[in-house]
Amino acid sequence: MDSHAIPRLDIDADNIRRRLLPHCRLKAGETWRDPDGNHSVSCADAGCTGFIEGLFAGRPAVLAIHDPPYNLVMFERQSVDEYIDWCRTWVSNTHSVLDDDAALYIWLGADQADNFQPLPQFMLMMAGTPFKARSFITVRNQRGYGTQKNWMAVRQELLYYSKGSPPFEVQYTDIPKILRGYYKEVNGTLTENLERGKSPNIRPGNVWMDIQQVFYRMEENVNGCYAQKPLKAIERIITASSKPGDLITDFFAHSGTTLLACERSGRCCVTLDIDPIFAEITIRRLEHYRATGKTGWQAGNPFQKELTPTPSPAAH
Numbered sequence: 598m599d600s601h602a603i604p605r606l607d608i609d610a611d612n613i614r615r616r617l618l619p620h621c622r623l624k625a626g627e628t629w630r631d632p633d634g635n636h637s638v639s640c641a642d643a644g645c646t647g648f649i650e651g652l653f654a655g656r657p658a659v660l661a662i663h664d665p666p667y668n669l670v671m672f673e674r675q676s677v678d679e680y681i682d683w684c685r686t687w688v689s690n691t692h693s694v695l696d697d698d699a700a701l702y703i704w705l706g707a708d709q710a711d712n713f714q715p716l717p718q719f720m721l722m723m724a725g726t727p728f729k730a731r732s733f734i735t736v737r738n739q740r741g742y743g744t745q746k747n748w749m750a751v752r753q754e755l756l757y758y759s760k761g762s763p764p765f766e767v768q769y770t771d772i773p774k775i776l777r778g779y780y781k782e783v784n785g786t787l788t789e790n791l792e793r794g795k796s797p798n799i800r801p802g803n804v805w806m807d808i809q810q811v812f813y814r815m816e817e818n819v820n821g822c823y824a825q826k827p828l829k830a831i832e833r834i835i836t837a838s839s840k841p842g843d844l845i846t847d848f849f850a851h852s853g854t855t856l857l858a859c860e861r862s863g864r865c866c867v868t869l870d871i872d873p874i875f876a877e878i879t880i881r882r883l884e885h886y887r888a889t890g891k892t893g894w895q896a897g898n899p900f901q902k903e904l905t906p907t908p909s910p911a912a913h
């Protein structure tokens with residue numbers, strides 16, 4: 598198989614960032630508007646209140662799905678307190694651009710080697726905001742990291758909050774119910790759970806075991822992106838907490854998963870990333886999907902055209 602992988606773009610092997618930046622359409626503070634009129638992608642800081650509010654001008658979002666950075670690179674630069682202060686700002690920006698009845702989902706890690714930070718501090722910070730805590734979801738990864746001396750770390754934390762009373766539509770997995778039982782009398786007839794249920798399949802509940810994390814053999818893989826979330830997880834959130842035509846936002850676009858999920862489900866998306874390379878990848882992922890129907894590049898990459906050297910005439 599031809600592989601055109603590029604390295605993690607946050608680590609910048611081979612000066613890759615210097616080579617890619619000239620091919621990025623957006624500079625800090627600029628916005629790309631979808632020619633089809635459905636979405637926008639900005640290169641901006643999630644903490645920049647005036648800029649963010651301007652993006653929504655009169656049209657609030659009904660759902661925000663945020664996946665902020667929380668890795669070690671981040672913590673080499675700032676303390677947990679500084680990180681939480683920064684989170685407070687973008688959470689407040691989110692509150693201002695959300696409708697009176699809206700949902701907020703936040704992916705957040707917990708460093709088990711360092712008192713599980715920043716998850717507990719983040720949860721306490723959220724308790725001081727107008728958002729109401731609704732659910733603490735765990736998504737189980739297939740691959741994990743760890744040693745023989747500890748439990749392998751395979752979980753991703755996903756926090757669900759609400760503002761007002763947003764609608765919520767129950768979701769089902771592809772896993773059939775197999776257990777019969779839980780007998781109950783309904784209108785004088787003894788029924789069991791399979792007869793009473795709304796679906797022959799089980800609900801994901803707040804532990805999602807049925808979603809494959811993204812890896813290089815999947816079509817949706819975007820090489821260079823080190824923190825890509827599975828489309829299936831984002832689509833589940835979108836279907837549960839929004840309706841076709843609704844506006845959804847994501848302040849940390851990266852590989853553009855939320856934007857693509859919105860495109861595929863008939864929602865509109867306002868998204869941004871502070872890094873012009875990830876803002877460009879987000880736009881390209883949408884364009885690539887519209888041109889080919891493919892959700893990612895699998896073994897290729899979004900900058901394949903620019904990075905593939907043109908053969909010199911002497912080579913022929």
Ligand SMILES: C[S@@+](CC[C@H](N)C(=O)[O-])C[C@H]1O[C@@H](n2cnc3c(N)ncnc32)[C@H](O)[C@@H]1O
Nearest residue numbers: 642643664824825826849851852854870871872
């Ligand atoms: C964990 S990734 C998001 C992954 C995304 N959910 C996906 O599926 O591809 C976090 C992203 O946040 C971006 N980021 C970091 N600081 C930011 C800030 N202050 N404002 C906006 N984006 C920021 C990073 O460049 C990175 O692309």
